[in-house]
Amino acid sequence: MDRPYILHMFTPGKQMSPFDINMAADAGYQLVVPYADVGLDAIRNLTQDTIFSRGPKGVSRTGIFIGGRDALLAADMLARAQESMVKPFIVSLMADPSGAYTTAAAMVACVEGQLMQQHGCKLDGLRVVVLGGTGPVGRIAGVLAAMAGAQVQLSSRNGIDAAEEAAHETAQRFGVTLHGVSGGDRAAIRTSVADADVILACAAAGVQVLNKDDLGVATALRVAADVNAVPPEGIAGVGVMDDGKPIEGAREGAVGIGALAIGNVKYQTQHRLLVQMCQGEKPSVLSFAEAFAKAREIVAEKHD
Structure with a gap:
């Protein structure tokens, strides 16, 4: 037998x-x-x-x-x-x-796909901000983006100290370069995303980390991805089924990837x-x- x-x-x-x-x-x-x-x-x-x-x-x-x-x-x-x-x-x-490993992998791979399809580029040299970056998905998404050549910042709603601690600990463990950035209030979040090429929303389910007004300051944004499938959406204007759809209220050319599109790849x-x-x-x-x-x-x- x-x-x-x-x-x-x-x-x-x-x-x-x-x-x-x-x-x-x-x-x-x-x-x-x-x-x-x-x-x-x-x-x-x-x-x-x-x-x-x-x-x-x-x-x-x-x-x-x-x-x-x-x-x-x-x-x-x-x-x-x-x-x-x-x-x-x-x-x-x-x-x-x-x-976390398969979700982060799917998220970053989907972002890469949209960057190439919509903008003809890869992650190499781009600035990536991970909102909710101290959680398991955020940390590993940051590591993968850094491995792909991006300049990565992990954001924490608990402020710069928590963000820098998570960035240092994760970077040291996996041999990459990561930086911390504060997401402790709206002003800090807007400052962090102002020149971001890519925004990864990895916060807890049901938490909106970027509203429409926040998106308006992200003047370099190319792709925003959100793993939150529980209303409200983690990034305003990015629906759960979106897969390269233009984001209403964001700069021209910015596209969104929603939780179910990422979840399918995961x-x-x-x-x-x-x-x-x-x-x-x-x-x-x-x-x-x-x-x-x-x-x-x-x-x-x-x-x-």
């Missing part, structure tokens, strides 16, 4: 996301086993229990998924799991805390990565860089 496909899902939180469990089952895993309250120190033993119990053939049908809500902790847990494996007992690994990205884990001939280690590469493929297919 063939051995079943098993995915062990580790989270430092109180419960694993039902979204991720559903995605894993739909990707082909027959047994999906969640583990809650898993700290970094527990990863080594759990990983070795996972690999040594199935033998070299069984590990090809085994995977580990890391969730949670902390983008940096998830990266550390992924690295610890990878370090804990011993050849030939190597299984596929994937991290996607709160969907869903496909996560699904394809999980299928790769489950069905791939070789074990994979999948983080936000791999998610970004996959999201770029999906966006390119859409624009072909």
Whole structure:
């Protein structure tokens, strides 16, 4: 009898996301086993229990998924799991805390696609402001934009100190350059977006970070993207289904990308990565860089 496909899902939180469990089952895993309250120190033993119990053939049908809500902790847990494996007992690994890696990957890939389609340029050298930049999606979106050559500022509604702390911590962890900028009040937000080429809205659901008057001061804006699907929209004038639609009240040529347009790419990205884990001939280690590469493929297919 063939051995079943098993995915062990580790989270430092109180419960694993039902979204991720559903995605894993739909990707082909027959047994999906969640583990809650898993700290970094527990990863080594759990990983070795996972690999040594199935033998070299069984590990090809085994995977580990890391969730949670902390983008940096998830990266550390992924690295610890990878370090804990011993050849030939190597299984596929994937991290996607709160969907932050695949959501950020989809967001930045969609922005890249619209920049090329609407303005004939890439992110390289552009100024990107991430509103809600201290959360998991905002941090990773900032890292991906920086890796693509953009000058990135993470904004926090808690002020410049919180923003700079998050920017320094994230930049140091992932080897990029990030800066902090205050989003503590309307004046600070308007100052930060005044010369932004790209605005990424990654704030909490139901929070509008830019109103129509704010958009009016963004005189260099080319693309604005919003991951908030809960009314009101995170950026005024950017509907959830928009995908390159001109933004009313913004400068001429500025287009918006809404939450469901980004979500469609995010869903496909996560699904394809999980299928790769489950069905791939070789074990994979999948983080936000791999998610970004996959999201770029999906966006390119859409624009072909």
